[in-house]
């Protein structure tokens with residue numbers, strides 16, 4: 001039955017019908033009708049406001065990554081949208097379902113360059129470069145369908161962000177609106193010939209290897225079964241970590257996977273761009289591919305597998321159902337396999353020892369963190385020394401519990417993203433690690449954590465520097481140091497001034513004790529400062545040389 005409502009009310013009603021529970025938001029006059037609609041719908045949808053638009057957008061991103069479900073944020077046009085844009089860019093790079101709702105200047109004046117409040121020339125064109133699916137809402141009647149289409153797009157094929165804009169006057173326009181149920185996600189049927197081809201290749205493989213990217217996060221059970229059937233080691237580097245439990249002897253981190261890569265004959269690459277294997281990174285790599293290596297790609301984006309090099313087999317669609325079919329088809333072709341348990345346990349231990357020795361300061365802090373963070377607790381990464389080591393050394397037990405920013409690697413994403421993860425998952429502790437440089441990008445959102453009682457635990461490793469930049473200037477540029485030293489607040493007093501719990505921990509042991517206290521607080525954020533010195537260089541274990549092909 002159509003009902004009379006404003007465009008804003010129609011959008012909110014449709015978001016609610018799609019299971020959106022929270023809008024992360026920062027208000028402003030262009031969106032006043034939207035916030036009025038959110039006010040009226042308070043018992044069905046929460047509005048969680050932040051102190052800067054990037055905080056709102058990163059919170060939506062964190063909530064999406066932690067839950068795997070679509071999330072929404074609302075900001076004003078122009079500066080509000082631009083403030084949110086780095087998070088939107090990151091959501092795109094991470095294939096995260098984040099919906100941006102943004103205002104616009106009066107409908108009739110778009111494109112006339114009159115200089116309205118917050119006017120941004122060709123805002124729609126700018127948004128189109130940030131997301132794959134964007135629409136401009138022109139009437140209340142059109143709103144539900146556009147919301148439903150955006151929601152469907154965010155959950156179909158290659159996942160990713162979407163954006164909806166609406167002019168200041170249109171938000172308030174009343175009209176007849178018909179309710180809109182969610183649209184079924186779309187995707188191709190599973191290609192049975194390709195499943196058979198993949199099953200034969202994998203079944204006959206002598207040294208199979210599985211590689212997981214972010215697209216494998218929903219296929220943990222299937223990857224675990226396949227790995228056991230094939231006795232195939234599984235690499236998860238950043239976005240693929242936790243798909244196979246780190247405690248499984250077949251779960252390997254980057255340097256061991258690189259070693260295995262040299263001898264692999266069939267690789268099953270699931271939801272990964274295979275960037276390091278195919279691309280030179282600065283002066284290292286690619287790992288290389290030659291004719292003795294058959295690559296099977298599983299990807300929800302049909303354009304991804306052949307982008308650099310045509311694979312032997314491409315399986316297009318969501319990973320979990322495809323892998324389930326592969327599990328069914330494999331036994332008819334699978335070789336009899338000896339357990340690699342002992343071998344992999346030994347090789348893992350050797351790498352763990354080497355990395356823990358060479359990256360000792362980072363490893364000791366990571367060990368303290370893992371000891372306290374419960375099995376289902378969520379670790380949120382940053383572009384910082386302990387973070388780089390975590391990508392190699394931090395054991396991860398479950399999918400969606402290691403959130404690492406993907407190829408944007410944008411400094412400052414961590415704290416606000418972790419805030420969103422903790423907001424969306426109040427049932428588990430979330431731990432955000434930060435450098436002193438990155439933390440100050442969104443440290444203002446401590447106020448948001450206190451205001452909304454979000455019990456996030458944030459650790460700041462304080463070396464008084466953009467440490468990574470400093471080390472590069474020391475090592476590569478003859479110690480000509482510029483723009484890397486930081487004047488910091490007293491982080492403990494800073495945290496306390498917001499009303500957060502705060503303390504300083506100088507050793508891994510002290511950090512462990514501080515984390516124990518922090519994870520017990522369930523309605524207050526905690527800030528833990530860890531003063532550190534320079535840390536050993538992790539990069540030679542991350543940017544690895546070519547081991548095959550030419």
Ligand SMILES: Cc1ncc(C[n+]2csc(CCOP(=O)(O)OP(=O)(O)O)c2C)c(N)n1
Pocket residue numbers: 383384385386409410411412434435436437438439461463465466467468469
């Ligand atoms: C948005 C963004 N700006 C700049 C950089 C470049 N960058 C990478 S690491 C880094 C310094 C990080 O300093 P800090 O957060 O203190 O971590 P540390 O290396 O000292 O542990 C910078 C500036 C980046 N990755 N992202």
Ligand SMILES: [Mg+2]
Pocket residue numbers: 435436437461462463464465466467468
């Ligand atoms: Mg630093």
